Amino acid sequence: MTAGGGVPGGSSAGGPARHLPVMLGEVVAHLAPKDAGIYVDGTFGAGGYTRAILEAANCRVIAIDRDPSAIAGGADLVLAFPGRLALVEDRFGNLDAVAERLDAPAFDGVVLDIGVSSMQLDEGERGFSFRRDGPLDMRMSGEGVSAAELVAKLPEEELANLIYRFGEERLSRHIARAIAKARAEAPIERTRQLADIVSKVVRTKPHEPHPATRTFQALRIAVNDELGELARALAAAERALKPGGRLVVVTFHSLEDRIVKSFLATRSKVAAGSRHMPAVGGAAPSFRLVAKGAVEPSEAETAANPRARSAKLRAAERTDAPARDVADLDDLLPPLPDPDARRPAASHRRR
Known part of the structure; x- marks a missing residue:
């Protein structure tokens, strides 16, 4: 990096x-x-x-x-x-x-x-960053399943397990439940959308990492194996x-x-x-x-x-x-x- x-x-x-x-x-x-x-x-x-x-x-x-x-x-x-x-x-x-x-x-x-x-984090259109709005992609090579597809298609329990395993996020079940509720109302296709959903579940102090850090990490690791x-x-x-x-x-x-x-x-x-x-x-x-x-x-x-x-x-x-x-x-x-x-x-x- x-x-x-x-x-x-x-x-x-x-x-x-x-x-x-x-x-x-x-x-x-x-x-x-x-x-x-x-x-x-x-x-x-x-x-x-x-x-x-x-x-x-x-x-x-x-x-x-x-x-x-x-x-x-x-x-x-x-x-x-x-x-x-x-x-x-x-x-x-x-x-x-x-x-x-x-x-x-x-x-x-x-x-x-x-x-x-x-470079990937700083380019919002790549979809890696929760700080820059862009398509929820995260594919390093541009091939394969995107993060948006995982968020849209994974059953709630599987999504929770993915966030826990690859993000080591203790609130993964709460996050997955919030994602499932949100995607039932509208597709989650932008990084800012997902970051906002997670931020309502995970509370952090000003000096701590962004609430969506672990969730984005988990999705990126899964998307790129x-x-x-x-x-x-x-x-x-x-x-x-x-x-x-x-x-x-x-x-x-x-x-x-x-x-x-x-x-x-x-x-x-x-x-x-x-x-x-x-x-x-x-x-x-x-x-x-x-x-x-x-x-x-x-x-x-x-x-x-x-x-x-x-x-x-x-x-x-x-x-x-x-x-x-x-x-x-x-x-x-x-x-x-x-x-x-x-x-x-x-x-x-x-x-």
Whole structure:
């Protein structure tokens, strides 16, 4: 995710930046680019990480983004680094296949910046923001089911469960009930409509996040299959990184960070087997942790860019052990919050 707002001296794909990449110095330090290396920026966005990698070493970068507008916006950066940058419109969960198509089947580093970009949030017509009115869309690639379709078609209970699981919103049932009531009267097709509905249910103080933050997050994650895509990308990076190659991931909320933390914790230890693959018990670690725990942005950065305040960076280095087979992507995903856990036991209910 990029963040910022016209900070002097910033740069993006084509020149002065409206948006700054979060934890740029920390990302480059942990990725440690080297001359002749091949690196994958799985979330190109405004090109901030890609530019910094290309400037740090005489290397190549394969930059991936599922948003066609991001790829189009990177044309000037391709010209600025002739022969060293390839832009590809695709999902970062396919990063190993993309690299192989470009005759780079193994690479020296992967960086992933998970979530929606500031550019997407700031463009009301994309439908990501509750602060800017626009069509309730949220599709990063412009394909598939939109947020408006989910809001219109999901049964109330399923909508409540989605908001609880992906938004970790305790008032999800109340929100879903309000949405169901509102959509029975008129279609919910605009971001401002939905934000107003949620704001009548969720009460927050002036210094707290907007009442609709978690609901919009949940819908965006569902529309773009963001957690599944992250799991696929981690597995792809494990397959394609060279021994000594670095994986650096920046996340912005607990569900994403939990997946990355769980993956790296598992892969940095001797395998214990699973219900799908009991035979893999004893397999050597495929990663060595570079950062012990999560690295967080500095106070100076969070003061300058409030969107960076929830960022966490995790990094690991590939060993020479074979990549572990993934029989089921669910093995890479920690358990999501259980909607039923909100229901008090029968003995504790009011009579």
